[in-house]
Amino acid sequence: MFLKNIFSFLIFISSVILLITCRNEKKYVTDEKNSKIVSVVDPHSYSNPNNIKVNHIDLDLEILWKTHILKGTATLTLDKKENADTLILDTRQLIISAVKNNEGRNLKFWLGNSHPIFGTPLKIILEKTTNKVVISYQTHPEAAALQWVTPAQTHDKQEEFLYSQSQAILARSWVPCQDAPAVKFTYKAKIKTKPSYLALMSATNPQEVNESGIYEFNMDQPISSYLLALSSGKIVFKSLGQNCGMYAEPGMLEKAVWEFADMQKMIDEAGKLYGTYMWKRYDVLVLPPSFPFGGMENPRLTFATPTVITGDRSQVSLIAHELAHSWSGNLVTNATWNDFWLNEGFTNYFEQRIMEQIYGKPYDEMRQVLAWNDLENTMAVMKSEGLSADTKLKLDLKGRDPDEGLSDVAYDKGRFFLCHLEKIVGKKNWDEFLNKYFKTYAFSYNTTEGFLEYLNQELLDKNKTWKKAANVQQWVFGEGLPKDAMKPVSIELNKVDALLANYFNGKAKPESFDTNGFTTHHWQYLIRQFGKKATLQQVQNFDKTFKFSNRSNAEILCDWFTISVKNGYTQNRPQIESFLTSIGRRKFLTPIYEALAKTPEGKNWAKKVFEKAKPGYHSVSAHSVEEILK
Numbered sequence: 089m090f091l092k093n094i095f096s097f098l099i100f101i102s103s104v105i106l107l108i109t110c111r112n113e114k115k116y117v118t119d120e121k122n123s124k125i126v127s128v129v130d131p132h133s134y135s136n137p138n139n140i141k142v143n144h145i146d147l148d149l150e151i152l153w154k155t156h157i158l159k160g161t162a163t164l165t166l167d168k169k170e171n172a173d174t175l176i177l178d179t180r181q182l183i184i185s186a187v188k189n190n191e192g193r194n195l196k197f198w199l200g201n202s203h204p205i206f207g208t209p210l211k212i213i214l215e216k217t218t219n220k221v222v223i224s225y226q227t228h229p230e231a232a233a234l235q236w237v238t239p240a241q242t243h244d245k246q247e248e249f250l251y252s253q254s255q256a257i258l259a260r261s262w263v264p265c266q267d268a269p270a271v272k273f274t275y276k277a278k279i280k281t282k283p284s285y286l287a288l289m290s291a292t293n294p295q296e297v298n299e300s301g302i303y304e305f306n307m308d309q310p311i312s313s314y315l316l317a318l319s320s321g322k323i324v325f326k327s328l329g330q331n332c333g334m335y336a337e338p339g340m341l342e343k344a345v346w347e348f349a350d351m352q353k354m355i356d357e358a359g360k361l362y363g364t365y366m367w368k369r370y371d372v373l374v375l376p377p378s379f380p381f382g383g384m385e386n387p388r389l390t391f392a393t394p395t396v397i398t399g400d401r402s403q404v405s406l407i408a409h410e411l412a413h414s415w416s417g418n419l420v421t422n423a424t425w426n427d428f429w430l431n432e433g434f435t436n437y438f439e440q441r442i443m444e445q446i447y448g449k450p451y452d453e454m455r456q457v458l459a460w461n462d463l464e465n466t467m468a469v470m471k472s473e474g475l476s477a478d479t480k481l482k483l484d485l486k487g488r489d490p491d492e493g494l495s496d497v498a499y500d501k502g503r504f505f506l507c508h509l510e511k512i513v514g515k516k517n518w519d520e521f522l523n524k525y526f527k528t529y530a531f532s533y534n535t536t537e538g539f540l541e542y543l544n545q546e547l548l549d550k551n552k553t554w555k556k557a558a559n560v561q562q563w564v565f566g567e568g569l570p571k572d573a574m575k576p577v578s579i580e581l582n583k584v585d586a587l588l589a590n591y592f593n594g595k596a597k598p599e600s601f602d603t604n605g606f607t608t609h610h611w612q613y614l615i616r617q618f619g620k621k622a623t624l625q626q627v628q629n630f631d632k633t634f635k636f637s638n639r640s641n642a643e644i645l646c647d648w649f650t651i652s653v654k655n656g657y658t659q660n661r662p663q664i665e666s667f668l669t670s671i672g673r674r675k676f677l678t679p680i681y682e683a684l685a686k687t688p689e690g691k692n693w694a695k696k697v698f699e700k701a702k703p704g705y706h707s708v709s710a711h712s713v714e715e716i717l718k
C-alpha cells in the first residue's frame with residue numbers, strides 16, 4: 089500500500105514536471121515550418137490569421153511605367169482551420185478584378201468599407217478544399233507604398249525609378265496580404281519591367297540587367313509583409329565582399345562603394361555578437377533622394393537614402409543599424425506595432441555594439457549623448473502635447489496610424505533600457521542571453537510581455553538583486569525615462585561644451601576654435617548646444633565663420649537650418665528651400681517645417697516651398713509635412 093502510494097505520487101510529480109516543461113517548450117517553439125496559426129490580435133490589420141493563415145505568396149506583376157500601376161496576380165497559399173471559410177485580407181486602393189481557386193473557378197469576394205489609413209478588407213469565400221487563391225489586381229497610381237520617381241528626381245537625372253516602402257502598414261497598397269507583422273510567409277515573384285532596367289526585391293536578386301526585362305525572385309525564408317519590397321530602375325551592382333554588395337544608379341555607385349567599404353566587417357562582427365547571419369546575402373540599394381527614411385531593413389537588400397553618402401563615412405552606423413535588423417526585427421519580429429521597441433530598441437542597442445566594436449567607444453559615446461539629448465527633447469515635447477502615454481515602451485496604437493508610434497522612445501528609451509539590463513547582469517551573461525533569445529524566436533515573433541517573461545525566466549529570476557535593480561515595470565510600462573537610466577558621457581563632446589562656454593563668456597571667438605579632427609557628430613553637438621542659447625547676431629556670426637548653410641552633409645544642414653529658423657535667421661532661406669526641395673528624408677524635413685510653422689511668416693513661406701517640393705516626396709513624408717502645415 090505504502091509503495092503503491094509512493095509510486096502514484098512519483099507518477100503525479102513527474103507528470104506535473106512534464107506538463108510544465110511542455111508548456112514552456114510550446115511557448116518558445118519557433119515558427120520554422122511557417123505553418124503555425126498566429127495567435128496575436130493585431131489592431132492594424134483586418135485579417136484573420138488565427139483561422140486562416142497565408143503561408144506563401146506568388147507574385148506575377150508587370151510594372152506599367154506610363155500609368156504608374158503594378159498589374160498582375162497574387163497567388164496566396166493558405167493554411168486553415170477546419171471550418172474556416174472566409175479569408176480576410178488587407179488591401180488599400182487596390183483594384184481587384186477577379187479571385188479564383190486552384191482550379192481556376194471564380195470565388196465569391198467583396199470589399200468592405202474603406203478607411204483612409206487601414207484601407208479596405210477584402211473578403212473571400214473559400215470552398216472546403218481551397219488552399220490557394222489567385223487574385224487578379226492592379227495598384228492605384230497613388231498607391232501609398234510606391235513612389236514613381238521622375239528622371240529629374242534621380243541622382244543621374246536620366247531614367248525613371250520605382251521603389252516601395254511597406255513598413256508599417258503600406259504593403260497592403262501593392263499586395264493583397266495579411267498585413268500584420270506576426271504573419272510570416274515565404275514568397276516568389278516574377279516581375280516585368282523595362283528591358284534596360286534592373287528589378288530588385290527583398291529576396292534572391294539579379295546582379296545584371298536581363299534583356300527581357302523579366303526577373304524572377306525567391307524568398308524561401310518566412311518574412312512579414314512589411315518587409316516586402318520592390319525597386320526598379322537603371323541600377324548597377326558592385327560586390328563589396330564575400331556575401332555583400334552595393335546597388336545604385338551608375339553615377340552614384342563608386343561613391344556608395346567607398347562610403348560603405350566596412351560592410352563585410354560589420355556583417356562579421358554582428359555574427360560574432362549574436363549568431364551567424366541567417367539571410368545568405370546582405371546587399372544595399374541606394375535610392376533616389378526622395379526616399380522617406382534613412383534606411384529600411386528589407387531582408388537581403390537594405391534600402392538606403394543617398395543622404396548617408398557624405399564622402400566622410402560619418403553615417404555608416406546606418407548600415408550597422410539596418411544590418412542589425414537582420415536579427416532584431418527580421419528574424420525576431422515585433423508581434424504588433426505596439427511592440428515596435430522590440431524591433432527598434434533592440435536594433436539600436438545592437439547597432440551600438442557593432443559600432444563600438446569597429447570604431448571604438450569614444451566614437452560611439454558621442455552618438456549616445458546626441459541620442460540621449462534628442463530623447464529628452466522628444467519626451468518633453470510629447471508631454472507638452474498631452475502624449476505622455478506614448479513615452480512608454482509598450483505602446484497602445486489601437487485606432488491610430490502605427491506611424492504615430494515611430495519616435496525616439498522606441499529607438500532610444502528601448503536602447504537605453506537594454507544598456508541598463510546589460511550593466512546589471514554583466515556583458516557576458518547579457519550576450520549569452522541575447523544569443524539564445526534570437527535563436528529561440530528565430531523566424532517568429534514576440535510580444536513585449538513574451539519578451540519579459542523570457543527575460544525573467546532565463547535571467548532575472550536567477551538573481552534577486554538583478555531582478556530588483558532591473559526595474560522592468562517602470563521601464564516598459566511607465567512614462568518617461570526612469571531615474572536609474574544611465575546618462576551617457578562623451579569626453580569628446582565635453583570639449584565642445586568647453587569651447588561654447590568660452591564663447592558665451594566672451595573669452596573666445598569662433599574663428600579661434602580648435603576644430604581640428606571634428607567629426608560630423610562634434611559639429612552636430614556644437615550646433616545644437618549653440619542653438620539653445622544663441623542670439624540672432626550670434627547665429628549670423630557662426631554662419632559666417634563656419635559656413636554651415638553651405639555644407640553638404642545633410643545631418644549638419646538639418647540641424648543648422650532648424651536652429652536658423654528658430655532664431656529668426658532668414659538669410660539662408662534659399663539654401664533651406666533648395667534642401668527641402670531636393671531631399672525627401674522625413675527625419676530632415678519635419679524639424680525644419682515644424683520650426684517654420686511656428687510663425688505666420690514662416691508657415692506661409694513653408695507652404696509655398698512644400699507646394700514645389702511635394703511631387704518629389706514619398707507619401708509618407710508628404711503626409712507628415714501636411715500634418716505640420718495644416
Ligand code: BES
Nearest residue numbers: 255256381382383384385406409494675
Ligand atoms: N525600420 C526603420 C524605418 C521605419 C520604421 C520605416 C517604421 C517605417 C516605419 C529603419 O530601420 C530605421 O530605423 N531607419 C532609421 C535609420 C537610423 C536609425 C539609422 C531612419 O530612417 O532614420
Ligand code: ZN
Nearest residue numbers: 409413432435
Ligand atoms: Zn530601424
